């Protein structure tokens with residue numbers, strides 16, 4: 001059995017989608033990041049970077065219990081455990097890992113910063129909003145070019161590179177100001193047709209639908225956690241105010 005520690009976020013939905021894709025049973029545990037659960041000593045012992053998602057596999061290598069943190073590492077671990085969604089060797093494997101790294105190094109951090117500056121930062125951060133909007137649009141262009149030339153991000157076959165990237169595209173279509181107008185017309189990705197085609201194809205997978213439903217089960221917990229958080233809790237979450245380092 002695999003235990004998934006998470007919240008309602010695209011980084012966690014990657015993992016519920018992956019577990020559905022490979023058919024491994026799992027249990028979900030909510031981490032209240034607004035109450036500081038991610039800094040509990042017990043949680044830090046399995047997630048030293050104080051972030052979700054984390055999994056604990058009670059049937060790891062040699063039958064040992066193994067915690068794995070960082071969503072990219074979790075996807076690689078689950079792919080290797082099951083022999084699915086990551087070629088075992090060769091250029092095909094390298095290509096999948098390249099596009100997985102694009103998600104981990106560019107899509108996640110840049111998209112996440114834009115969420116922060118458009119939703120949570122105090123007013124007066126025009127430079128940051130502009131900087132991250134521009135960077136996100138550049139990355140959309142990179143994905144568009146890739147998906148114009150390849151059916152999936154990691155090559156012809158669906159892989160962990162797609163599993164990692166799709167939940168972020170899903171989330172940002174719902175919340176980015178520069179996508180909202182097209183989203184209101186029902187076609188948020190009109191400007192990026194190859195990305196839109198890929199998005200719809202991945203969305204049509206039954207495992208993706210189940211993974212999204214399960215990932216979204218954390219939403220009610222997060223809405224309650226968010227509602228109960230006071231200004232001090234947000235300062236701790238965002239490492240600002242008296243929590244500035």
Ligand SMILES: N[C@@H](CCC(=O)N[C@@H](CS)C(=O)NCC(=O)O)C(=O)O
Nearest residue numbers: 009011033038050051052053070071
């Ligand atoms: N690179 C990490 C990013 C994970 C991440 O940013 N998790 C956020 C939620 S989406 C989190 O746990 N934030 C709590 C915190 O930073 O204190 C991954 O891909 O797993």
